[in-house]
Amino acid sequence: MQDFTEPFSLALRLILAGDAELLGIVLLSLRVSLSAVLIAALIGMPLGAVLAVGRFPGRAALVVTVNALMGLPPVVVGLVIYLLLSNAGPLGVLQLLYTPTAMIIAQVVLVTPIIAALSRQVIEDLNGEYAEQLRSLGVSRVASVPTLLWDGRYSLMTAFLAGFGRAIAEVGAVIIVGGNINHVTRVMTTTIALETSKGNLALALALGIILVAIAIAVNAAVGLMRGSERQVAHA
Amino acid sequence: MRDAGAIAPSAIHAARGILPLSAEGLVLRMAGQTLIDIARLTIDEGGPTMVMGPNGAGKSILLRLLHGLIEPDAGRILWAGQPARAGIRLRQAMVFQRPVLLRRSVAANIDYALKVNGVPRVRRPAAVARALALGGLEPQARQPARTLSGGEQQRLALVRALAVEPEILFLDEPTASLDPAATAAIERLIADAAARGTKIVMVTHDPGQARRLGAEVVFMHRGRIAEHTDADAFFRQPGSREARAFLAGELVL
Numbered sequence: 001m002q003d004f005t006e007p008f009s010l011a012l013r014l015i016l017a018g019d020a021e022l023l024g025i026v027l028l029s030l031r032v033s034l035s036a037v038l039i040a041a042l043i044g045m046p047l048g049a050v051l052a053v054g055r056f057p058g059r060a061a062l063v064v065t066v067n068a069l070m071g072l073p074p075v076v077v078g079l080v081i082y083l084l085l086s087n088a089g090p091l092g093v094l095q096l097l098y099t100p101t102a103m104i105i106a107q108v109v110l111v112t113p114i115i116a117a118l119s120r121q122v123i124e125d126l127n128g129e130y131a132e133q134l135r136s137l138g139v140s141r142v143a144s145v146p147t148l149l150w151d152g153r154y155s156l157m158t159a160f161l162a163g164f165g166r167a168i169a170e171v172g173a174v175i176i177v178g179g180n181i182n183h184v185t186r187v188m189t190t191t192i193a194l195e196t197s198k199g200n201l202a203l204a205l206a207l208g209i210i211l212v213a214i215a216i217a218v219n220a221a222v223g224l225m226r227g228s229e230r231q232v233a234h235a
Numbered sequence: 236m237r238d239a240g241a242i243a244p245s246a247i248h249a250a251r252g253i254l255p256l257s258a259e260g261l262v263l264r265m266a267g268q269t270l271i272d273i274a275r276l277t278i279d280e281g282g283p284t285m286v287m288g289p290n291g292a293g294k295s296i297l298l299r300l301l302h303g304l305i306e307p308d309a310g311r312i313l314w315a316g317q318p319a320r321a322g323i324r325l326r327q328a329m330v331f332q333r334p335v336l337l338r339r340s341v342a343a344n345i346d347y348a349l350k351v352n353g354v355p356r357v358r359r360p361a362a363v364a365r366a367l368a369l370g371g372l373e374p375q376a377r378q379p380a381r382t383l384s385g386g387e388q389q390r391l392a393l394v395r396a397l398a399v400e401p402e403i404l405f406l407d408e409p410t411a412s413l414d415p416a417a418t419a420a421i422e423r424l425i426a427d428a429a430a431r432g433t434k435i436v437m438v439t440h441d442p443g444q445a446r447r448l449g450a451e452v453v454f455m456h457r458g459r460i461a462e463h464t465d466a467d468a469f470f471r472q473p474g475s476r477e478a479r480a481f482l483a484g485e486l487v488l
Contacts, residue, residue, distance in 0.1 A: 133335035135304055138324040139351050147347075151338040 010202035011209060022203065026210055029187040032100050032174070033167035036107030037115075040167075041160050044112045048119025048159075049145045053127050063120065069113035074106075078176030081106045085177065098179040103187070106173040111163040118159035119152075126152045157225045165218045169211065253314045253326050253402050254434060255279040256301060260310035263296060263458075270296055271307070271458045282450020283425070283435035285466065287442070289481060292455040294438040295332075298405050301436070302329050325352050328401035332408045334392035336380040341372055344380045345395050352399040362398055369424070370394035386417025393424050397433070404428060406437040410444065422448060442482060446470055454478045 014022050051063055083089050085097040085105075096102045126148050134144045149156065171189035178185030180194055188207045195204040256278045263271040271293045278284050278301075286294045299305045301312060303319055314323055337344050345366045349359045367373045370390045375383060380391060389409055396404060406425065410418040425448060429435045439445050445452060449466040454475060461475040473479045 130335060130337075132299075132304055133331065136302060136324070136327075136329040137348055137351050138322075143351075147337070154338075 007201035007205050011206035014202060014206040015209065019206075022206055022210075024183065025186055025188055025191050025207065028100065028185075029168060029189075032103045032187060033107060033164060036104045036167050037111055037160060037164045039104070039108045040111040040115050040163055043108075044115030044163075045119045045149060045156060045159070046145065047112075048116040048121075049123045049149055051116070051120045052123035053131075053141050053144060053148065055141070066113050066117050066120070070117050072110055072113065074110055074170045074172030075176065076172075077110050078106055078173035081109065081173070081177050097177060098181060098185055100178070100185060102177040103174045103185060106177045107167045107170065110170060110173055111167050114166055115159050115163045118162060119156055122152050122155040122159065123148050126155075154225055154228060158222045161218050161222050161225070165215060168214060168218075252280075253323065255315065256403065256436075257313045257316075258301065258310065259313065261300060261307050261312070262309040263293075263300065263305065263307050269458055271300065273297070273310070273458075273460055276453070276460055276463065278434070278436060278453075280434060282466075283429050283437060283448050284451050284453060285445040285449035286436065286438045286453045286455060287440075287445055287478075287481070288455035288461070289477075291457075293458040294455055295407050297455065298329070298407050298436065298438055302327060302405050304329075325399070326401060327403050327405065328396035328399060329405040330389070330392050330396050330407070330409045332411050334388045336383075336388055336391060339380060340377050341380050341383065341391055342367065342376040344391060345398050348395045348398055354399070366394040366398040369397065371420075384417075386413050386420065389413060389417065389421055390424065393421060397424070397428055401433060403434040403436065406435065408438050408440060411440065418444075442470070454481070 047066075051059065051066065081102065082097065084091045085094065085102055086092055087097075096105070127144070130144070130148065130151070134147065139147065169189065171193055174185070174187055175190045175193065178187070178190065180186055180190040186194075188211050192204045192207050192211070195201070195207075258273055258276045261271055261273040261276070262269065286297060288294050296305065300307055303312070303324060312319060314320075337347055339347065342363050345363045346359055349362050350356075354362060364373075367376050370393065372387065372391060372394070375387065380388070383391060393406075393409065404425075409425075410421050413421065422444065425435055425437070429448075435448070437448065439448075446466065451464065452466050452469040453463045454461045454469070454473070454477070456475070456477040461477045462469070462473065464474060468474075469478065470482070473482055
């Protein structure tokens, strides 16, 4: 029992003291994952909307593909991005491997399909309700995309948060392309993996507590979003 | 054809004129069934045209075909003798049985319709204010549109449609799910719009409503036009057997 309680109290002390190393790791995690999700949203939401309202050949295949890519294994994404960015790879000249930028790229690849697939569902439902009225007002299918994205903003927020939850908790991709370098590319998940194997349970546990708190906060935010959306939509 | 009726169209409308609206050889089939089969229908300027008939007669589909929301399998729709050209949709409007309101404020709903209709930004606030006043919705201007009551929602949908000053307004049973007070408010708005020269084409189930608002009646049965006559004549002595049965309160199948 002592094995469990001691690192636990050490972890709480680290958090409460605002340990500099701990803080740096948490901030880098947030910076990498938030950047990745913002970029993924800028790509994935319009992509999802176009898939929802578009009528073009190959649409059905594209929808299936995007849905399937939601389940991309992070380690495989990490491996592919590693091969692209490594010195011998096509993007090797950029010298991005083992930088936070590489980690952001990997997470963008991981999260974009999630945001695109969830956005497509949201926009498709909304379009089912709006399409006739928008055509009647003289808004074409293509021109209706910004309107649908704006009016679907509450539901799209949940897609954004789902993407963030995936990015912040992911370890496989960032550890391969980031390399888990101290003070440079060490994020919460990679540190937990490393420190646990080193036996430094206090730091690992402190990060674990913060990670769980963030996950809970994200889910609570999703719940609140759904609530306020319902208010606007059906009250 | 028929004269302009009790209500003279305004000079402005007469000048730009997209009417008469006519349909020729209009056919729509779905899953092997013929839903619409109309050799000829002409809707001209004048008082409101009421489209009546039993369920499944094709009233709503006809409205959507005329408005251009559905493409017919055969036949064509002509505006003042010409096939629909780009931008013709901006001179029409439609109100649906269940109002479709954007997830924005009441005022923003009206502003959106004006914007996509091409009304310049500087002229929109005044137009929004006029529409709000028309619908008696000024106190709710900033409220999310979807928090309005059913009657208020339909009133908003109607003044939003009227805000773009359409020459022709299609209404698909706009009062079907409203109580008598809300229905009266909607009917007043429709009658006023007709008096200002907007051509009204309205589907209704309610003979009383058609009698109150209509100048002429298009009676449909199984996808065809059973008759198209003045409202007075229609309610005095319907020409078709189906319409007689319908008005007598029989179950017309």
